[in-house]
Amino acid sequence: AEALQIDTPDSASFSPKKSEGIWVLAETEGGMLASVTKELLGEAVALSEKLRCSVEAVLPGSGVAVLADELIAYGADRVHVLEHSSLASFIEENYARVVVALAGRYNPDILLVGATERGRGLAARVASMLHTGLTADCTQLEIDPESGLLHQIRPAFGGNLMAAIVTPNCRPQMASVRPGVMKAAEPDRSRKGEIVCHDLSDFEPDHRICLMDEMAANVCGDTLENSRIVIGVGRGVKNKETVVRIRQWAEQIGAVVAGSRAAVEMGLIDAHLQVGQTGHTISPDLYIAIGISGQIQHTAGLSGAKKIVAINPDRTAPIFNIADYGWSVSAEEALSELASVSL
Ligand code: FAD
Secondary structure (H helix, E strand, C coil): CCECCCCCCCCCCCCCCCCEEEEEECCEECCEECHHHHHHHHHHHHHHHHHCCCEEEEEEECCCHHHHHHHHHCCCCEEEEEECHHHCCCCHHHHHHHHHHHHHHHCEEEEEEECCHHHHHHHHHHHHHCCCCEEEEECEEEEECCCCEEEEEEEECCCCEEEEECCCCCCCEEEEECCCCCCCCCCCCCCCCEEEECECCCCCCCCCCCCCCCCCCCCCCCCHHHCCEEEEECHHHCCHHHHHHHHHHHHHHCCEEEECHHHHHCCCCCHHHEECCCCECCCCCEEEEECCCCCHHHHHHHCCCCEEEEECCCCCCCHHHHCCEEECCCHHHHHHHHCCCCC
């Protein structure tokens, strides 16, 4: 492929040449495709059937080209590989510049990004450099085949209503989508697609920014979005001693411990483990809510949970309205009984 012209941060401009389908910005984790990328591809395929357009994946990084076939298996018709040694570490400014340069050349109709820790910032930066809009944290997407407008649906006004946002004057129409809310398609490894390796030899990374060190987050086991069993800790758990008991039980049953915003604010749970509207959306097989009242902003993160168990002494707590099983006891009483339970 011909060399990709990459603007400096100051001169970034958007000069569309031709319009190309639905794009998914691929994210990698430990050398593998992030689950959210597979989910976005599943959604992009469904949308593309209505819009009759191609699904394209953008794969920035270093040593990532090996994942192009995987993207095709999950639904991409074409994969744009953007490889450069400086992209080995995730530096938002550099990633944004290569993505913007590519979007400037092809002018996609729609650009979808995972609303992950990396994706949230990157999507905002790319949208700003492309002078387009961004609907952040969508939980649903629909397309109007007549107008080609993407309905970007997300909770608004504290989760009290779902807003469908359209951006008729923006190209690409950009949305970041929460991990865990859309379903990944089954991979089809016999699918054929095109892989375009773009020439980034002229790319000058931004030398003002460098990554000094990377530390693994202190999260035991799987990430929250991929966990089969999640225990949610709420304000009703009250103290760190009880959280320690919950963690011990979690280890016994192979669960990850997360929490409500109230539990985060009390310092019982780390902020990156918050579930809800401003935290993670999860879809475990089992969610065990201990000392959580079940406010809409919390339950907004539970839409994919298959079974919910609520432990709360207040029988009138709203969490019981969505729970499959309820146990009306205090956290302390429940833990005394549960300590001997393994799954
Ligand atoms: P509470 O509502 O105080 O409930 C505590 C529960 O513990 C009560 O039901 C009580 O009966 C029970 N309890 C009391 N004693 C015990 C005991 N001994 N054992 C067991 N249970 C006991 N919240 C989130 O969680 N995630 C979000 O992403 C989020 N985003 C928000 C965004 C906005 C814009 C706003 C305005 C709010 C947001 N919130 C979010 C906050 C949300 O509205 C609630 O305040 C929060 O979810 C309440 O957390 P909680 O259920 O742990 O606490």
